[in-house]
Amino acid sequence: MVHGGMTLVKYLLFLFNFIFWLSGIGLVVAGTVIQIKYSQYINFLGDDFLSAPIVLIACGCVITLLGFFGCCGAIRENYCMTMTFGVLLGVILIVEMAVGIASYVLKDDVEQIMKTQMIAGMARYNASEAVGVTLAWNSMQQEFKCCGVDNYTDWRNSTVLGDTNDVPDSCCIQQTADCGVNVRARDWTKANLTIYATGCVGELKDWVVLNVALFGGVACGVACLQVVVLCLACILGSNLRADYYDYY
Numbered sequence: 001m002v003h004g005g006m007t008l009v010k011y012l013l014f015l016f017n018f019i020f021w022l023s024g025i026g027l028v029v030a031g032t033v034i035q036i037k038y039s040q041y042i043n044f045l046g047d048d049f050l051s052a053p054i055v056l057i058a059c060g061c062v063i064t065l066l067g068f069f070g071c072c073g074a075i076r077e078n079y080c081m082t083m084t085f086g087v088l089l090g091v092i093l094i095v096e097m098a099v100g101i102a103s104y105v106l107k108d109d110v111e112q113i114m115k116t117q118m119i120a121g122m123a124r125y126n127a128s129e130a131v132g133v134t135l136a137w138n139s140m141q142q143e144f145k146c147c148g149v150d151n152y153t154d155w156r157n158s159t160v161l162g163d164t165n166d167v168p169d170s171c172c173i174q175q176t177a178d179c180g181v182n183v184r185a186r187d188w189t190k191a192n193l194t195i196y197a198t199g200c201v202g203e204l205k206d207w208v209v210l211n212v213a214l215f216g217g218v219a220c221g222v223a224c225l226q227v228v229v230l231c232l233a234c235i236l237g238s239n240l241r242a243d244y245y246d247y248y
Helices: 005-039 047-076 079-123 131-144 152-157 201-247
Strands: none
Touching: 005 047, 005 201, 047 079, 047 201, 079 131, 079 152, 079 201, 131 201
16 A cells, blocks of 8 residues: 555556546547548558558557556556556557657658659549549549649649640639630630639648648647656556565
């Protein structure tokens, strides 16, 4: 049985573990929301970007379980449970740091990776075997009010539209049937009157960076909480170990 200052540590550990448990749930929810948003543009993002939220969602699930067991270990004053919790928590913290470092390293390459993927997807637009690519392009151009990669003339690289002067109808400001017909024959000033002539790569990059930053902020908050909980777990575990040897 802990006593004195250790009683305070015990209840602080329980309190922080409860908050930790809630933060794990929050991390899973935040990661899921961003992953769902990313899935709309899976054809334009490399696996490196898509895997980071998945790893952190997995960490969130483990954190939720660890928070529960950490609360039990603190209240029951169980040395083995408390120290096992501390070790597993340290492993999760290392994984999160690795994901964070990987995300930071990749951030400078995000535009080039997306541009390469977008050009490849554009070539398959409206192809019978690439329905997902077509839907992704249409969704992106409508949501971000853009057209093409750098600008609307990029649609010359499309296998289906390349032999015409057309752009997808999803580029149009007012979408009607065949509103994108022969638009590429116009200069930028005239085309911009009826379509969103600016390219999508910049808009998509800004959107990805913003969401990664928000997700990173949540992850950093959870990581800071983890450090506090880990320290409390080590202090309580050390005291429980000393009490165990004193008892025997």
